[in-house]
Amino acid sequence: MSSTSAASTPTSRALILEEFGTLPRLVERAVPEPQPGHTLVRMKAATVAHLDLNVLDGQFGILPDLPSVPGTQGSGIVLASGTHPEGALVRVRGEGLGLSRAGAWAEHVLVPDSAVEVMPEGTDPALACIYFSPVGTAWASVHPIAQVRPGERVMVTGASGAVGATAVQLAARAGAEVVGVVGRPAKLPHVPDAAKAVLAADLSEESIGGKVDVLIDTVGGTILRNALALVRPRGRAALVGYTAGRELTLDLADFFLADVSLLPVNMISRGKEVAAEVVRLLPDLSSGELTLPYERYGIDRLEDAVGRLRTGEAVGKVVLDLG
Ligand SMILES: NC(=O)c1ccc[n+]([C@@H]2O[C@H](COP(=O)([O-])OP(=O)(O)OC[C@H]3O[C@@H](n4cnc5c(N)ncnc54)[C@H](OP(=O)(O)O)[C@@H]3O)[C@@H](O)[C@H]2O)c1
Structure with a gap:
C-alpha cells in the first residue's frame, strides 16, 4: 500500500x-x-x-x-x-x-x-x-475470418499498430506475402520486417506490386476506401477498426463489380473461439519471437x-x- x-x-x-x-x-x-x-x-x-x-x-x-x-x-x-x-x-x-x-x-x-x-x-x-485484444483480433482476422492461405498476398493497414503489426506477423507465418500500410512516415520503421512497408498516401497497384487477395483494415475512413480498390475480385476484406472514420459508402454497382467480400471482425462474438489459440502465442510474445x-x-x-x-x-x- x-x-x-x-x-x-x-x-x-x-x-x-x-x-x-x-x-x-x-x-x-x-x-x-x-x-x-x-x-x-x-x-x-x-x-x-x-x-x-x-x-x-x-x-x-x-x-x-x-x-x-x-x-x-x-x-x-x-x-x-x-x-x-x-x-x-x-x-x-x-x-x-x-x-x-x-x-x-x-x-x-x-x-x-x-x-x-x-x-x-x-x-x-x-x-x-x-x-489478448490485439493478438486475438489479429488471429481472428487472419485465420477464421479472412482464412489467409500460403502464397496469398495480404495488405494490412495500420501496420505499425498493435492489431496491425500482429496481423502482419501472423499473416507472414501463415505463408502470405504481406504489405503493411501506415498513415504517417514516422510509423514506417515500426512496420514489422515481415512486410513491405508502404505509406497510405502512396497506395497504388504499382506501389504494392499488384492487387492483393486479402485486406485486413484496422483504420477505416479514406484509407479503407482506397485500400479496398486494391483487392482482387473474389478477394476478402476483414474490417477491424474505424479510428480514421466510421462510414463507408458503397455504390452497389461498383461493389458487385469489385466482388470483394466484406467481413466484419467482432471480438465480442469471437473472443471465446480464439482464446486458446492466443494463449499458445504468449511464449513467443514473451521471448520476442512475435513482437x-x-x-x-x-x-x-x-x-x-x-x-x-x-x-x-x-x-x-x-x-x-x-x-
Ligand atoms: N473489431 C473488433 O472486435 C476490434 C478488436 C480490437 C480492436 N479493434 C479496433 O482496431 C483498431 C486498431 O486497434 P489497435 O489496438 O491496433 O490500435 P493502435 O495500436 O492505436 O493502431 C491503430 C492505427 O490507426 C492509426 N490511427 C490511430 N489514431 C488515428 C487517428 N486519430 N487518425 C488516423 N489514424 C489513426 C495509426 O496508424 P497510422 O499512424 O499508420 O495511420 C495507428 O497505428 C482500433 O480502432 C480498435 O478499436 C477492433
Missing part, C-alpha cells in the same frame, strides 16, 4: 473520472476491502485503449455512474481471493470492468473472481494486460498517454505502469 492515513486506513492511488469529457483525477483513496466472491489485486499495469477513450468521452453504450475508476483491462498480483492463488500474476477484464463497475486504473482493485484469469508464470505484466509494440506511462502521466492515443502518434498499445 502506498501510504497510511491518520486513522491507519491503508490507502493507494486511483484515477477517478468525475465528469464525461474530462480526464480522471489522480487521488489517494482507501484500499478496497476484500469481499467474498471477489479478488483483491495489486495492479501492475493497465491498458489505455480506444474503448477507454470512448468511456471518458461518454460515447459508449455502457457507461458507469460517476465518479468511477475507468480502465477496462489490466494485470496485477493477487493479494486476497477465495478462488485464485495469492501471489499469482493475473489479467483482469470483463464483467463490466471499467464500464458498469470500477475499472483497472488504480493501484488496488477489487474485482469479481470471474473477471480474473491467471497468467503463465514469467509473463511480462504489461504483455499480460495488452496481449507486440507498446508504450508505457506512469499513473501520473495519463494525459500524455491519452494524448498519444488520441492523435494516433502512439506506436502500438498504450500501457499505464501501476508499479
Whole structure:
C-alpha cells in the first residue's frame, strides 16, 4: 500500500473520472476491502485503449455512474481471493470492468473472481494486460475470418499498430506475402520486417506490386476506401477498426463489380473461439519471437498517454505502469 492515513486506513492511488469529457483525477483513496466472491489485486499495469477513450468521452453504450475508476483491462498480483492463488500474476477484464463497475486504473482493485484469469508464470505484466485484444483480433482476422492461405498476398493497414503489426506477423507465418500500410512516415520503421512497408498516401497497384487477395483494415475512413480498390475480385476484406472514420459508402454497382467480400471482425462474438489459440502465442510474445509494440506511462502521466492515443502518434498499445 502506498501510504497510511491518520486513522491507519491503508490507502493507494486511483484515477477517478468525475465528469464525461474530462480526464480522471489522480487521488489517494482507501484500499478496497476484500469481499467474498471477489479478488483483491495489486495492479501492475493497465491498458489505455480506444474503448477507454470512448468511456471518458461518454460515447459508449455502457457507461458507469460517476465518479468511477475507468480502465477496462489490466494485470496485477493477487493479494486476497477465495478462488485464485495469492501471489499469482493475473489479467483482469470483463464483467463490466471499467464500464458498469470500477475499472483497472488504480493501484488496488477489487474485482469479481470471474473477471480474473491467471497468467503463465514469467509473463511480462504489461504483455499480460495488452496481449489478448490485439493478438486475438489479429488471429481472428487472419485465420477464421479472412482464412489467409500460403502464397496469398495480404495488405494490412495500420501496420505499425498493435492489431496491425500482429496481423502482419501472423499473416507472414501463415505463408502470405504481406504489405503493411501506415498513415504517417514516422510509423514506417515500426512496420514489422515481415512486410513491405508502404505509406497510405502512396497506395497504388504499382506501389504494392499488384492487387492483393486479402485486406485486413484496422483504420477505416479514406484509407479503407482506397485500400479496398486494391483487392482482387473474389478477394476478402476483414474490417477491424474505424479510428480514421466510421462510414463507408458503397455504390452497389461498383461493389458487385469489385466482388470483394466484406467481413466484419467482432471480438465480442469471437473472443471465446480464439482464446486458446492466443494463449499458445504468449511464449513467443514473451521471448520476442512475435513482437507486440507498446508504450508505457506512469499513473501520473495519463494525459500524455491519452494524448498519444488520441492523435494516433502512439506506436502500438498504450500501457499505464501501476508499479
Ligand atoms: N473489431 C473488433 O472486435 C476490434 C478488436 C480490437 C480492436 N479493434 C479496433 O482496431 C483498431 C486498431 O486497434 P489497435 O489496438 O491496433 O490500435 P493502435 O495500436 O492505436 O493502431 C491503430 C492505427 O490507426 C492509426 N490511427 C490511430 N489514431 C488515428 C487517428 N486519430 N487518425 C488516423 N489514424 C489513426 C495509426 O496508424 P497510422 O499512424 O499508420 O495511420 C495507428 O497505428 C482500433 O480502432 C480498435 O478499436 C477492433
